[in-house]
Amino acid sequence: MNNTVLRVLSAVMALILVFSLGxxxxxxxxxxxxxxxxxxxxxxxxxxxxxxxxxxxxxxxSSPESSESSAAASGTxxxxxxxxxxxxxxxxxAIESMAGDQDQMEISLDSTDDSLIxxxxxxxxxxxxxDEKALIDALQEGxxxxxxxxxxxxxxxxxxxxxxxxxVKVEVIYAKADxxxxxxxxxxxx
Numbered sequence: 001m002n003n004t005v006l007r008v009l010s011a012v013m014a015l016i017l018v019f020s021l022g023x024x025x026x027x028x029x030x031x032x033x034x035x036x037x038x039x040x041x042x043x044x045x046x047x048x049x050x051x052x053x054x055x056x057x058x059x060x061x062s063s064p065e066s067s068e069s070s071a072a073a074s075g076t077x078x079x080x081x082x083x084x085x086x087x088x089x090x091x092x093x094a095i096e097s098m099a100g101d102q103d104q105m106e107i108s109l110d111s112t113d114d115s116l117i118x119x120x121x122x123x124x125x126x127x128x129x130x131d132e133k134a135l136i137d138a139l140q141e142g143x144x145x146x147x148x149x150x151x152x153x154x155x156x157x158x159x160x161x162x163x164x165x166x167x168v169k170v171e172v173i174y175a176k177a178d179x180x181x182x183x184x185x186x187x188x189x190x
Contacts, residue, residue: 077163079113115169115186116159124177136182139174143185152187160189 077083084091095107104126110117142148152170160168168189174182 079111080116080159080163080165080168081111081113083159083162084109084111084116114163114165114167115171116155117171117173119173119175121175121177122182127176132182139183143172143183149187153190156187156189 077086091109095109099105099107104123106121106123108119108121110119152172156168156170159170170187171184172187173184176182
């Protein structure tokens with residue numbers, strides 16, 4: 001179960017990376033269609049992984065003294081933060097693998113008790129000569145797209161199946177190196 005969720009998280013990271021770097025590039029229609037098809041392929045992989053995941057039984061009642069290892073063994077976690085921390089090394093390796101040698105953005109995955117937070121920070125060199133308004137418009141259009149929304153709502157639902165909360169959120173944040181947010185969108189499990 002955890003491996004499926006981690007595959008989904010990794011695939012989403014790849015989807016966002018492809019989209020982000022495509023939005024930062026020049027307005028060449030050839031590169032746009034390549035970015036679109038790559039995004040579609042990754043989106044399909046995410047949808048497939050999410051739909052193949054089975055829903056676990058209800059989380060057993062647990063006391064605050066319960067160990068994280070018993071939570072991991074039962075396939076449920078008290079919070080999204082607990083889930084992410086239990087899988088931090090795998091997630092970090094996936095981020096490193098996807099980011100590769102590119103130097104255009106820094107990628108991180110953080111959490112709160114009820115949210116996964118994907119943060120993509122464009123480096124100063126990536127922002128050089130970029131029309132910031134056009135970049136914001138392209139990023140906003142992407143995060144508002146139906147397939148992007150569906151993907152992240154599905155991710156939230158998958159994580160929710162491991163965390164006994166009423167709702168789980170996935171936040172996607174694009175920012176500049178100085179911390180200025182360009183786009184911030186929150187998706188909620190249904």
